[in-house]
Amino acid sequence: MRNMFSAAMRFTPVRFAAAAVLSLALAGCLFRESPVASWYVFPSSPAETSGQSSALQGPRIAVGPLTLPAYLDRSNVFIRQDAASPAARIAPAALWGEPLEEGVARVLCESMGAALASRQAVVFPLELALPADWRVFIHVVRFDGAPNAPVALKASWSFVSATGEVRRTGQFSDTVTAAGGVDGLVLAQDTLLRRFGKTLAEAAPLTPQETKPARAK
Numbered sequence: 001m002r003n004m005f006s007a008a009m010r011f012t013p014v015r016f017a018a019a020a021v022l023s024l025a026l027a028g029c030l031f032r033e034s035p036v037a038s039w040y041v042f043p044s045s046p047a048e049t050s051g052q053s054s055a056l057q058g059p060r061i062a063v064g065p066l067t068l069p070a071y072l073d074r075s076n077v078f079i080r081q082d083a084a085s086p087a088a089r090i091a092p093a094a095l096w097g098e099p100l101e102e103g104v105a106r107v108l109c110e111s112m113g114a115a116l117a118s119r120q121a122v123v124f125p126l127e128l129a130l131p132a133d134w135r136v137f138i139h140v141v142r143f144d145g146a147p148n149a150p151v152a153l154k155a156s157w158s159f160v161s162a163t164g165e166v167r168r169t170g171q172f173s174d175t176v177t178a179a180g181g182v183d184g185l186v187l188a189q190d191t192l193l194r195r196f197g198k199t200l201a202e203a204a205p206l207t208p209q210e211t212k213p214a215r216a217k
Contacts, residue, residue, distance in 0.1 A: 035092065035093040036093065037093050037094075037095050038093060038094055038095070038182065039095050039096070039097040040077060040094060040095070040096055040097055040182065040183075040186045041096070041097040041098055041103060042103050042104075042106070042107045042186065042189070042190045042193065043187075043190060044106075044110060045110060045111075045114070045194070057120055058116075058119055058120030058121040058122060058206070059119075059120075059121050059122070059133045059134065059204075059206050060121070060122045060123075060124070060130065060131065060132045060133050060134070061112065061116075061121060061122065061123045061124075061132060061133065061134045061135070061136060061204060062124060062125070062126040062128075062130070062132035062134070062135045062136070063105050063108050063109050063112070063123060063124070063125055063126060063135075063136055063138070064105060064125060064126025064127065064135065064136070064137075064138070065126060065135075065137055065138075066101060066104060066105050066108075066126075066137075066138045066139075066140070067138070067139050067140065068100060068101055068104065068140050068143065069140065069141060069142065069143065071088070071144075072100055072143060072144070073100075074090065075095050075096055076090035076091055076092065076094060076095055076096075077090065077091045077094040077095070077096065077182055077185065077186070078090055078091075078144050079091055079144070079145075079146045079147075079185065080144045080145060080146060081146040081149055082149075088144070091182055094182040102125075102127075104140070104143075104193060105125045105126075105127075106125065107190060107193040107194060107197065108138070108193060108196065108197045108200065109123045109124060109125055109197075110194075110197070111193065111194040111195075111196070111197025111198055111200075111201070112197045112198075112200050112201045112204070115197065115198050115201035115202070116201045116204060116206070119206055121204065121206060132162065133161070133162055134159050134160065134161060134162070134167075134204070134205065135159075135160045136157055136158070136159050136160075136200060136204075137157065137158045137160060138155055138156075138157050139155060139156045139157075140153070140154070140155040141154045141155060141156070142154040143155075143189065143192075145175075145176075145178055145185060145188060145189070146178065146185060147178050147179070147180050147181050147182065147184045147185050148177075148178060148179070148180050148184070149177065149178060150175045150176070150177055150178075151175060151176050151177070151178045151185060151188040151189055151192065152173075152174070152175045152192075153172065153173070153174055153175075153189070153192040153193070153196060154171075154172070154173045155171070155172045155173075155196065156169070156170070156171050156172075157169065157170055157171075157172065157200060157203075158170075159203070159204065159205055167205045168203055168205055170199075170203055172196050172199055172200075174192055174195055174196070175192075176188040176191050176192055
C-alpha cells in the first residue's frame, strides 16, 4: 500500500501541470480577440449622380430583375485567386455594408443614368416599382477575383419593353487587375460595374421608333 501511495504522489504533480496547461490553452481560445470587421460599399461617383439631375422627361428604364451567382449570396466579400482553380474563400473580417445585389443595381443605375443624361433618360432600380418604358434584365454569371489579381465580370442582359417584348440582348465580359487588399478588390469590381453600365447605356433602345408602344393587333 505504501508503494502504491508513493507512486500516486509521484505522478500527481505531472497531472496537475498538464491540467494547468490545458486550462490556460482553453482560456486563450475563449478570450482571443476577434478581428475587427471592415464594411465595404461601392463608392458613389459625384460626377455620375449629378449628371442625372436634369434627366426627368425622357424614357424611363428600370434596372432589373438582376440575379447574381449563388456563391455571392453572403455578407462576406468573396475571394477567388485563380479563375482556373475551384479553390475560393471568404474574407471573415470583410463584410458588405449593403446587400450585394442592391449595390450592383445602384452602381449600374448611376453609370447608365450619367451616360444617358444627354438623352434625357431616367434610370432607377426595379425595386422602386415606378412606371417604366423599359426593363433591363441582367443575369450575372461571374463577379469575383482577388487583391493583386484579375477581377472578372460576366453577364447577359436583355431590354424588355413595357409590353413585354424583348428588343435587344447581349453579353458583357471584362476583367480588371485589382490593387492590394480588399479595398483594391472592391474598387476593381466597382470599375467593372461602371463599364457594364456604360455598355448597357450604349445598347439602350431609346429612339422614338423603339420606345413607341406596340400597336394592338
